[in-house]
Amino acid sequence: MKKLKLVQQIVNEGVVAVLRGETPEEVVRMAEQAIAGGIKVIEVTMTVPFALKAIEELASRYSSSDPESDRYAIIGVGTALDPETARAAILSGAEFVVGPSLNPQTVVLCNRYRIPIMPGVMTIQEIQTxxxxxxDIVKLFPGNLYSPSMIKAIKGPMPQANVMPTGGVSLANIGEWVRAGAVAVGIGSDLTTEAVKTGNYALVAEKAAQYVAAYREAKANAN
Structure with missing residues (x-):
């Protein structure tokens, strides 16, 4: 049941912060600010050096068990290319796994341990597989290669597909993606670029709050 609960929590939150950085300490700072700004689903990518340290740190400080807690957040891993990476991240505390592509062995591993897995897809064939x-949720990646109308096209033959675009989602177009049927969106560099450039990580919280507000407004108007 925990897997189903986590999938529902991710969908309820709707916005996933995809975090990359030079050090695990930097990514932890980004995550703290993103959570403070209202983004409660944090994806630490395995491109971060010693990424598992960041996942362990965040998983020890935040919990998905109580949405009313000020320590509520769902910590997961991104850029999981294979089942070995996924398993290492799960042992470090990751509660969901995201990959840039569809690796069947990684999906099998995550299903074995009842961990939500969101693989990257680009084609109808990959989505069907x-x-x-x-x-439960496929990641349309890279999202900047598509327009939001791609989701409607997917849902023509596959209305049961739950699609999360990642890459290319911005404050300017998040509403279009949501209205097109995205069950969630992944936000990457736009969330953190200005903070890294200036050294002011509070900017991550500000941008996170803007994304959460824009998502909720779009969701309300879509229903």
Missing amino acids: ALELGV
């Missing part, structure tokens, strides 16, 4: 493997 993901559904057949038991994937």
Whole structure:
């Protein structure tokens, strides 16, 4: 049941912060600010040096068990290319796994341990394969290669597909993605670029709050 609960929590939150940085300490700072700004789903990518240290630190400080707690957050891993990476991240505290592509062995591993897995897909064939493997949410990646109308096109033959665009989602177009049927969105460099450039990590919280507000407004108007 925990997997189903986590999937529902991710969908309820709707915005996933995809964090990359030079050090695990930097990513932890980004995550703290993103959570403070209202983004409660944090994806630490494995491109971060010693990424598992960041996941361990965040997983020890935040919990998905109580949405009313001020320590509520869902910590996951991104850029998981293979089942070995996914398993190491799960042992470090990751509660969901995201990959840039569809690796069937990674999906099998995550299903074995009842961990939500969101693989990257680009084609209808990949989406169908993901559904057949038991994937609950597919990540449309890179999202900047598509327009929001891609989701409607996918849902023509596959209305049961839950799609999360990542890459290319911005404050300017997040509403279009949500209205097109995205169940969640992944936000990457736009969330952190200015903070890294200036050294003012409070800017991450400000941008996070803007994304959460824009998502909720779009969601309300879409219903």
